[in-house]
Amino acid sequence: MDTTTFSPAASTMDPAQEPATSTRPHPTDQVPPTSRLGRFWRGPVGDPAWARPALLGLLAATAALYLWNLTANGYANSFYSAAVQAGSVDWKAFFYGSSDAGNSITVDKPPAALWVMALSVRLLGLSSFSILLPEVLMGVATVGVVYAAVKRHFGAAAGLLAGAVMALTPVAVLMFRFNNPDALLVLLMALGAWATMRSIELGSAKWFVLVGVLVGLGFLTKALQVLLVVPAFGLAYLLFAHTTLRRRITGALLGSAAMVLSAGWWVAVVELVPASMRPYIGGSQDNSFLSVTFGYNGLGRLSGDETGSVGGGNGWGTTGLGRMFSSTIGGQISWLIPSALVLLAGGLWLRGRAPRTDTRRAAYVVWGGWLLVTLVTFSFMAGIFHEYYTVALAPAVAALVGMGAAEAWERRSSLVGRGALAVATAAAAIWSCVLLARTDWTSVLRLSILVLGLASALALLVITQLHRRFVPLALAGAVVAALAGPAAYSIDTVRTAHTGSIVTAGPATLGAGPGGMPRGGPGGFGPPAGAGQQGMPPGMQQGGFPGGAPGGLPGGTTGGTTGAPRGGMGGLLDASTPSTEVVAALSADSSSYRWVAAAIGSQNAAGLQLGSGLPVMAIGGFNGSDPSPTLAQFQQYVADGDIHYFVAGGGMGGGRGGLGGGMGGAGTAGQISEWVQANFTQVTIGSQTFYDLTQPLGSTSATGDTAADSTAQTT
Numbered sequence: 001m002d003t004t005t006f007s008p009a010a011s012t013m014d015p016a017q018e019p020a021t022s023t024r025p026h027p028t029d030q031v032p033p034t035s036r037l038g039r040f041w042r043g044p045v046g047d048p049a050w051a052r053p054a055l056l057g058l059l060a061a062t063a064a065l066y067l068w069n070l071t072a073n074g075y076a077n078s079f080y081s082a083a084v085q086a087g088s089v090d091w092k093a094f095f096y097g098s099s100d101a102g103n104s105i106t107v108d109k110p111p112a113a114l115w116v117m118a119l120s121v122r123l124l125g126l127s128s129f130s131i132l133l134p135e136v137l138m139g140v141a142t143v144g145v146v147y148a149a150v151k152r153h154f155g156a157a158a159g160l161l162a163g164a165v166m167a168l169t170p171v172a173v174l175m176f177r178f179n180n181p182d183a184l185l186v187l188l189m190a191l192g193a194w195a196t197m198r199s200i201e202l203g204s205a206k207w208f209v210l211v212g213v214l215v216g217l218g219f220l221t222k223a224l225q226v227l228l229v230v231p232a233f234g235l236a237y238l239l240f241a242h243t244t245l246r247r248r249i250t251g252a253l254l255g256s257a258a259m260v261l262s263a264g265w266w267v268a269v270v271e272l273v274p275a276s277m278r279p280y281i282g283g284s285q286d287n288s289f290l291s292v293t294f295g296y297n298g299l300g301r302l303s304g305d306e307t308g309s310v311g312g313g314n315g316w317g318t319t320g321l322g323r324m325f326s327s328t329i330g331g332q333i334s335w336l337i338p339s340a341l342v343l344l345a346g347g348l349w350l351r352g353r354a355p356r357t358d359t360r361r362a363a364y365v366v367w368g369g370w371l372l373v374t375l376v377t378f379s380f381m382a383g384i385f386h387e388y389y390t391v392a393l394a395p396a397v398a399a400l401v402g403m404g405a406a407e408a409w410e411r412r413s414s415l416v417g418r419g420a421l422a423v424a425t426a427a428a429a430i431w432s433c434v435l436l437a438r439t440d441w442t443s444v445l446r447l448s449i450l451v452l453g454l455a456s457a458l459a460l461l462v463i464t465q466l467h468r469r470f471v472p473l474a475l476a477g478a479v480v481a482a483l484a485g486p487a488a489y490s491i492d493t494v495r496t497a498h499t500g501s502i503v504t505a506g507p508a509t510l511g512a513g514p515g516g517m518p519r520g521g522p523g524g525f526g527p528p529a530g531a532g533q534q535g536m537p538p539g540m541q542q543g544g545f546p547g548g549a550p551g552g553l554p555g556g557t558t559g560g561t562t563g564a565p566r567g568g569m570g571g572l573l574d575a576s577t578p579s580t581e582v583v584a585a586l587s588a589d590s591s592s593y594r595w596v597a598a599a600i601g602s603q604n605a606a607g608l609q610l611g612s613g614l615p616v617m618a619i620g621g622f623n624g625s626d627p628s629p630t631l632a633q634f635q636q637y638v639a640d641g642d643i644h645y646f647v648a649g650g651g652m653g654g655g656r657g658g659l660g661g662g663m664g665g666a667g668t669a670g671q672i673s674e675w676v677q678a679n680f681t682q683v684t685i686g687s688q689t690f691y692d693l694t695q696p697l698g699s700t701s702a703t704g705d706t707a708a709d710s711t712a713q714t715t
Contacts, residue, residue, distance in 0.1 A: 047156055048156055070133075071128040073178065073498050075610055076128075076131070077499075077500065078575035079575075080114065080180065080181075083111075085609060088122045090103070099621075102617060108621065109222055109297070112217060112221040113181035117130075117131050117135075139173075139175075139183065145191055147159040150402045152197065161401060161402040162403070166398035169398065170493055182392070184221045185222045185392065186394065192214040193229070195211045196208070197363060200240050200242065200362045202242065203242035205250060208251045208255040210258075212257065215230060215233075216260070223298065229370045232368070232369025236365040236366045239356070240358070240359070270289045271288070283297060283622065301384060319381065324393075327509045330434075331438070331506045331507075332504065333390035334431070335485055336482060338427040338428070339401055343405060343407075346407070346408055347364045347400075349416055360407065363399075367396045367400050378392075387504045387505075388502075412463055421461075422460045423457070428482040429449050436485055441507065452477050456481055490506075493505040578611040578686075585645070586614055590644075596608075596616060597690070598646050601623065619672060645692060648690060676691050677691065683695075
């Protein structure tokens with residue numbers, strides 16, 4: 001609908017709340033700017049003059065925050081960065097999301113997020129910046145989408161508040177500077193909510209088909225997680241769309257079909273192409289994308305029954321409604337969840353008597369349903385759960401805060417309106433004080449927030465009695481009290497390097513283990529009984545990580561080292577950087593091999609691949625527990641001369657009876673390791689041990705005629 005002739009913020013207000021003389025200028029009262037730049041700066045006719053400049057300022061500030069110190073994160077999660085590197089040099093690897101350009105195995109997620117980053121690397125070359133820049137742009141775009149969706153029906157001020165909350169949510173700041181799939185997933189879900197509101201407003205099946213396409217793309221980003229928003233989107237369309245019931249049902253069916261088709265085409269290709277013509281599907285035990293989708297990455301995450309995972313079965317903290325407020329998760333996302341719930345309830349109450357097609361009530365159902373379904377699911381899922389998953393809650397929390405605050409402000413003449421504002425402000429201040437008290441930061445910040453927030457809440461409760469000169473102070477105080485805590489966490493996040501597979505935003509919290517793992521304090525938050533060293537799931541103790549690194553941490557990094565990158569659990573499951581000697585050896589005659597090396601576990605392989613730019617086979621996938629390749633397949637690769645070196649060590653899947661044999665896989669990684677050790681020559685390159693697969697034991701050549709001769713020592 002043409003925004004020059006329609007003002008949703010005004011049209012959805014109850015007649016009783018409409019002022020006798022509207023202060024909103026009529027379209028015919030304004031003369032549109034003649035230049036394109038002027039029209040862009042002014043924004044849609046009918047918007048306040050400050051709205052567009054304020055939006056541009058918000059987006060610019062968000063970009064500056066997210067870009068600051070970006071490359072300190074290096075390759076971030078090397079598991080995905082290696083797949084990005086592979087996709088940037090090989091289109092087959094690009095399509096399937098392979099971990100290496102030799103296409104031995106894929107990552108354990110669909111590849112859509114990798115596609116975006118791989119295209120960036122193709123354009124800009126391989127670097128930390130080229131991998132992470134798309135994530136930053138997705139973050140800025142998400143802020144803009146949340147603003148646009150809220151502003152359309154609640155006004156520019158509501159949109160700006162929602163956008164600011166989104167931009168300053170600590171876990172969002174973390175993940176929009178990181179290369180996990182979550183950044184693209186959150187953007188697509190936010191776009192889905194925006195498109196859902198347009199389909200409701202216009203009663204348009206075409207718009208709801210777009211919703212289906214966006215959800216389908218979300219599936220190709222992070223599989224079943226995107227379905228958590230589907231109940232809210234579908235219910236809101238069926239209940240509130242401005243059209244007949246028959247057309248609503250038809251639109252819902254068309255949207256569902258679009259969702260299946262936009263996700264299913266890639267799944268169909270993967271399932272129908274013979275296994276011998278594509279890489280092994282990482283994370284599965286049977287080389288099937290469907291099984292990894294509905295098992296390891298699907299129902300297994302809910303039940304804890306995750307074959308092939310490193311944990312699960314309640315190995316990732318106690319479940320329950322308090323989980324999102326725990327010592328390790330609370331600082332990531334929960335700052336404004338209590339306020340969002342208060343404002344959601346107040347908004348639904350205030351819209352209770354509105355017509356069926358009321359778009360504001362529909363918006364509460366869309367964003368509120370998103371929040372509630374995702375919140376409950378995350379709180380009770382018993383399988384693998386990482387703190388950064390909670391970024392999926394951020395757009396819903398931000399939108400509800402902006403919408404609910406605007407609604408309550410418009411109804412401030414009623415006790416419900418004033419009460420909702422006051423309670424939401426007090427809740428934000430009190431909970432910020434609690435979260436900040438869990439850190440070792442000075443008490444000045446949290447006490448200032450508490451005093452300012454409570455004073456602003458009291459002022460809002462009696463706002464109709466205040467002199468109007470004090471009203472802006474009360475509003476500003478409420479906003480500052482709500483955002484100061486998340487802003488402090490966010491600044492700490494961008495100042496600190498984050499690498500590895502498990503990362504958290506903000507400072508370390510008191511009562512948490514290394515890297516933020518809970519210790520099992522009050523309320524039962526923490527690892528279950530029988531957990532291994534450093535609060536890890538059973539079996540993941542010292543010596544149980546790739547590379548045999550000190551303290552059980554990969555890459556030779558000991559958790560808790562002063563000044564080390566904060567990657568969550570001390571950089572757990574991160575890749576190490578190979579030495580120049582190792583890179584030289586791998587590069588020598590590299591064109592003769594499909595893989596210059598093979599290593600157990602994806603992170604071990606990723607470090608070598610990113611350091612050399614050459615394909616390295618990840619035996620067993622991420623955990624080393626996938627049965628890929630089998631011993632017979634690996635032996636054939638060696639016989640065909642496809643692999644040059646085998647990396648010694650690799651506790652995750654590296655031995656029978658160890659992690660590799662007991663993680664639900666067939667123990668093929670351990671079998672391969674034993675076969676290599678028994679049949680091939682061990683060499684030391686720099687300070688790292690390899691087996692040269694071109695030199696069987698007893699061969700006449702000790703080192704081979706390669707550039708590695710000067711650095712490799714036969715043992």
